[in-house]
Amino acid sequence: MADATEHPEVESEELKGLDSRRVEAIREAVEARDTARLSELMEPLHAADIADVLEQISSGERRDLVQMWSGKIDGEILSEIDESIREEVVDYLPRNVLAEAVRELDTDDVVDILEDLEEPEKEFILDALEDADRVAVEQAMSYPEYSAGRLMQRETVAAPEDWTVGQAIDFLRAAETLPDQFYHVILVDPRMKPVGNVTLGRVLSSKRATKMRDIAEEMFRTIHATEEESEVAYLFNQYHLISAPVVDESDRLVGVITIDDAMAVLDEEHEEDILRLAGVGEGSLSDNWIETTKQRFPWLFVNLLTAILASGVISLFEGTISRIVALAVLMPIVASQGGNAATQGLAVAVRALATKSLTESNVWRVIWREIAQGVANGVLFAAVIGVITYFWFGQPLIGLVIGAAMIINMFAAALAGLLIPLGLERMGFDPALASGAFVTTVTDVVGFFSFLWLAGLVLL
């Protein structure tokens, strides 16, 4: 975020993006210990791309690169690095470089870095900060994790509500330090309660004598410091906010959150949704295989238990299967079709809950829609698979049985795909935890049971 202000004398230059040829060249320079070449390749890159380089190379290359180039690793690069490798990079850095790096950051970025570090590094970084910054960071850390208080920057640009545009401009010109990025002048009452936002564009385009309060945005929103960051991201996305003042429990201004931070949170929330739906604890491509194995194991274990449960259902009908082996051939079709239908409904429901478009106002209509669509697709696929089965096995009755089981299971799938995430949400859990493994248990059990039980009834 601090890309604008450090070298104002430099003329703007077009940003070089990252491509894999450059990464290859960097790896070669590291292997050849060619510091000059390495600098030449790294210098034109944006901090975010440097962080990507560090993520994409192997762990050994990472160590060598950081050691060869450590003087250039600054706070901005540190705050861009994915949390899964940040601790590793921090460990490789000489202490003085680390201290220098964190001192130049805004407090919200320092907080973000501290959150993922172990105690000794945390202590070291806090000690490296100037007194005022350390106090600010410690105050921010006193807010709950994933709250607006952790996300906000404490540097705000505020003005008394009765100021004129001229007063505000003079104040800004005289200010010794201003945040790297700010988009509003926040109007506050004498108790420091925010009462309005004036966009910088309006300040710039208004006459000096204009009252600030007369050009304030028509509506504005304050955010409580204890608000969850996912809610903050929702508010920014919903109301197209660019920055919003953060207040404490007595409604006093304590900080400001800007849209780039909200966008990063939105992106993380999405990552969490996609990975949780697929039953992955936390995923990062720079992890090694042991970490990856550990991350994937828990949900696979849950899935194993549910698969065994489904097998238990099948074993109830061993007698039936031993007399008609075709049932063993056909039964996965019913279960698989139900599983897929449930996964579809699950994804739609999780997404709708995340965007708050599934609420008490429309939940019954949505339940009804899911049931209707489940039965409709059930009937369609019952017809298709019934006919196919009839021609495959030459028995009309087995076609009837699989069709009936299909309808039953698609109905179960519709309910499970919607009600399980809804129930999790009501109980205060993340609905995306209703990952495949969970929901498909229902469709496996219902699918195997309904098919084999009907078959036993009709065919034997």
Added chain:
Amino acid sequence: MADATEHPEVESEELKGLDSRRVEAIREAVEARDTARLSELMEPLHAADIADVLEQISSGERRDLVQMWSGKIDGEILSEIDESIREEVVDYLPRNVLAEAVRELDTDDVVDILEDLEEPEKEFILDALEDADRVAVEQAMSYPEYSAGRLMQRETVAAPEDWTVGQAIDFLRAAETLPDQFYHVILVDPRMKPVGNVTLGRVLSSKRATKMRDIAEEMFRTIHATEEESEVAYLFNQYHLISAPVVDESDRLVGVITIDDAMAVLDEEHEEDILRLAGVGEGSLSDNWIETTKQRFPWLFVNLLTAILASGVISLFEGTISRIVALAVLMPIVASQGGNAATQGLAVAVRALATKSLTESNVWRVIWREIAQGVANGVLFAAVIGVITYFWFGQPLIGLVIGAAMIINMFAAALAGLLIPLGLERMGFDPALASGAFVTTVTDVVGFFSFLWLAGLVLL
């Protein structure tokens, strides 16, 4: 986006959010035809929340509400409405209200609305615009769909690169119309090529005599009008851009994209990823059940075909199953475990491709990691299920067989979960199209085949 400027005399008021009690009250007011009550409930809401109300109520209520309140449906509300119901709302609106609504919008929002409408409405809206706006909108529509040219707003704030801060401020004060939201003054050379960005904060905090070029941001990025919007969203997220100038093929400034638009695209891309991974064509909660049935049918049909393929594999081993029915009980465990493992890898790969953290530089390391993790989890679960099976069926050999099949299938799952999305990406498709149905075909076929084939070999 146009929330600031229309009524500058109004004091800021705290924004009222939407809760389901308010939606209920609105529905009651609509049912009772109580226009006064409806206005009272709707007035305090932000356009985005009004759009949400329209999405959450039933189709009949929507028609009644729009007819009772049509005078108040403005451009901002129209541009917030989800595309799945926008055409419906546009149809209910009196023509003069519609014309009024679109006239007040920025050109990028008009383009966004036009994209989803049918020809007669399109024509009507284009005709309703002022000449200059119509030309601007038609030019924007000449860019490919989902391109930066469609996303950008054409109203830019640019200044010659040799201006001073004072000149820029005087220019802004004198300007008759300025965009509703802008965050940079774009510096251009005499050929209108953007050469730098100055943040409004820097303009405000610098002396009048300061040269604009001396306070330009150190790095900046221009975006080509034909760039895909998903790439635009990536750039904003990666480089924390707030706004970026858009240029045509001769590098001349033609528009500007702001972060709120990029955030909306990022959100849409995520929605697409989640829904595609789950095999849903396009999902919206306000769709009726017939639409929903149609949306879900195609991937369910693909899944049916792949499920039949898996059944075909099982049918090769009917003889084996008829002699050992326990195999029918156990075989879904191997397939299910492989399917889940593949889904995990798939989600991680799709996410990594979307964030460009899976590249040529690390693809071999990631392939190796996935294989290692697949075999490792395969061995772990082989041991677990082997022992369970031994105790369940009292036969050590069947435990061995299921363990071996588990390792083979987890290995196949690791490869399929990564290589299928990678292959799709290489061929220019969206890797998220490698939805469950696709990838689990591999694990079903490999799972059933390896287990039944090994069982035939070892147990008979």
